[in-house]
Amino acid sequence: MRNGSKVKVTVFHCINVFSEGDSRLAAKGENVELKFVRLPCSSLVKDVFLLRAFEAGADAVVVLVCPEGACRYVEGNLRAKKRVQWVRSLLDEIGMDGNRLALFNLPPGDSSDAKPIIQKVLAQIGTTPQAELSDRPPAGQA
Amino acid sequence: MIVAEQKPMAEIKELVAPYKKVLILGCGTCVKTCFAGGEDEVAVMASALRLAFKVDGKEIHVEEQTVERQCEDEFIQESAPAIARNEAVLSLACGAGVQAMARRFKSTPLLPGVNTTFIGVLEKPGLFTEECSGCGDCKLAVFGGICPFTRCAKKLLNGPCGGSQNGKCEVSAETDCAWHLIIERLTALGQMDNLRTYIPPKNWRASLAAGPRRLFREDHVI
Numbered sequence: 001m002r003n004g005s006k007v008k009v010t011v012f013h014c015i016n017v018f019s020e021g022d023s024r025l026a027a028k029g030e031n032v033e034l035k036f037v038r039l040p041c042s043s044l045v046k047d048v049f050l051l052r053a054f055e056a057g058a059d060a061v062v063v064l065v066c067p068e069g070a071c072r073y074v075e076g077n078l079r080a081k082k083r084v085q086w087v088r089s090l091l092d093e094i095g096m097d098g099n100r101l102a103l104f105n106l107p108p109g110d111s112s113d114a115k116p117i118i119q120k121v122l123a124q125i126g127t128t129p130q131a132e133l134s135d136r137p138p139a140g141q142a
Numbered sequence: 143m144i145v146a147e148q149k150p151m152a153e154i155k156e157l158v159a160p161y162k163k164v165l166i167l168g169c170g171t172c173v174k175t176c177f178a179g180g181e182d183e184v185a186v187m188a189s190a191l192r193l194a195f196k197v198d199g200k201e202i203h204v205e206e207q208t209v210e211r212q213c214e215d216e217f218i219q220e221s222a223p224a225i226a227r228n229e230a231v232l233s234l235a236c237g238a239g240v241q242a243m244a245r246r247f248k249s250t251p252l253l254p255g256v257n258t259t260f261i262g263v264l265e266k267p268g269l270f271t272e273e274c275s276g277c278g279d280c281k282l283a284v285f286g287g288i289c290p291f292t293r294c295a296k297k298l299l300n301g302p303c304g305g306s307q308n309g310k311c312e313v314s315a316e317t318d319c320a321w322h323l324i325i326e327r328l329t330a331l332g333q334m335d336n337l338r339t340y341i342p343p344k345n346w347r348a349s350l351a352a353g354p355r356r357l358f359r360e361d362h363v364i
């Protein structure tokens with residue numbers, strides 16, 4: 001993890017699933033800076049939005065959606081899931097590690113799960129902040 | 143429509159690597175419909191390339207534009223100012239679009255960002271299938287509107303092979319047997335007699351015999 005500075009996590013979430021105030025509290029004490037992008041439905045999380053979050057400096061991007069079968073718009077969260085899977089593969093392809101992007105299903109209105117989620121994502125992205133990616137030797141060279 | 147798919151990022155990175163300023167040019171017609179090269183795909187490609195080069199510790203300046211149709215000179219003219227600002231163009235159009243661009247912009251390297259794959263349709267969400275080989279001598283009326291030249295793996299013209307099983311082709315369990323479809327449809331149309339006449343081997347002269355084909359419409363020339 002980056003020494004001194006905070007790890008930046010951008011959270012895209014459906015307004016039906018998550019309250020930002022609670023999540024800020026949940027992240028208190030973590031060495032993390034959260035940024036929120038509210039969406040009227042998680043299906044609106046376009047691939048380019050996820051990539052641009054990384055371009056804007058996010059070390060990790062989290063997409064929070066309703067449980068499967070509970071989307072107010074029927075299949076919005078399934079579409080979000082597919083899109084996240086595709087962007088994860090694209091991130092792997094360009095050497096950025098797809099684990100930096102994750103989608104979680106949360107029960108609507110219950111933000112108590114936020115803290116373990118943030119911790120899980122931070123554990124997943126390991127020790128390399130995005131800003132230091134270019135310091136790594138190119139693939140294939142030790 | 144012309145169906146295309148985006149090339150792997152590793153190949154695209156290699157193509158654009160010699161250049162510092164690249165225009166990613168989409169096409170708003172066929173390749174947009176098959177999610178390979180419309181405005182949205184241009185935006186994703188631009189973002190992915192910037193990130194990919196950042197990972198490699200290199201810099202690239204990427205500009206984005208999408209024209210209505212890259213295979214028509216009238217539409218590609220509008221990309222001239224953006225082309226003048228860049229060293230190369232990564233085109234997400236089909237091969238015809240890339241070549242139309244190369245014809246007009248003689249001193250700009252044109253890099254193909256997609257593999258142009260076939261003439262086809264959107265069969266169901268997310269699935270595009272090949273339907274026509276552009277043979278130049280269409281016989282769909284005989285075959286009930288299903289093309290055996292394109293959709294039968296063996297290009298059989300006088301009935302199915304022994305590998306047709308439960309409506310599927312022996313070459314792939316995911317592919318409908320074209321001849322199963324032809325017989326089903328001719329039966330429904332009451333036109334099975336179409337198959338009583340001998341259908342001669344396909345004459346490919348109309349497509350493969352004399353190099354690239356030309357179509358000249360004298361009535362459209364002043």
Ligand code: SF4
Pocket residue numbers: 273274275276277278279280281282289290291292
């Ligand atoms: S007969 Fe020729 S033109 Fe007609 S659908 Fe088949 S390949 Fe295309």
Ligand code: SF4
Pocket residue numbers: 293294295296297298301302303304305306307310311312313318319320321322
């Ligand atoms: S199974 Fe049908 S589509 Fe496949 S090769 Fe035989 S006749 Fe052609």
